[in-house]
Amino acid sequence: MIKNYQPNGTGLVSYGFSILDNVAQPGYTKWSIVYDQTNLRVYFRTSTEREIKYADLQKFDFSCSTRVRVLDINFSHPGNVDNFFRSYTxxxxxxxxxxxxxxxxxxxxxxxxxxxxxxxxxxxxxxx
Incomplete structure (x- = not known):
């Protein structure tokens, strides 16, 4: 499927999700993730929230001096979710x-x- 990609207006992220849809196991696949290594973004959607969300990894501080942050991946908010991460407890x-x-x-x-x-x-x- 990857070898068959034709850049005809369908973006790579959408194409990635279409591949994942083709191999998903109905009732068992709970989420799907597409990594954009060039732009350092992680795109995802869940079985209950189908609209695509993404986190921009360039905006995160991964140093040991910062708190661990978490996100409820099933919440309803398409698009960028960077501001919805909360401190881990x-x-x-x-x-x-x-x-x-x-x-x-x-x-x-x-x-x-x-x-x-x-x-x-x-x-x-x-x-x-």
């Missing part, structure tokens, strides 16, 4: 993990106590 991670487990078949029986090691795992990382 343990509670935000706890909410995400509990929601993910409690809404996933075969994982719903996991207790919050069993999930707590997953919640706290990011706290073990260091930046060097």
């Amino acid at each position: 343990t509670q935000a991670n706890r909410n995400l993990i509990q929601q993910s487990y409690h809404n996933t078949p075969n994982l719903t029986s996991a207790s919050n106590a069993e999930l707590e090691p997953l919640v706290l795992h990011p706290e073990t990382f260091t930046c060097e």
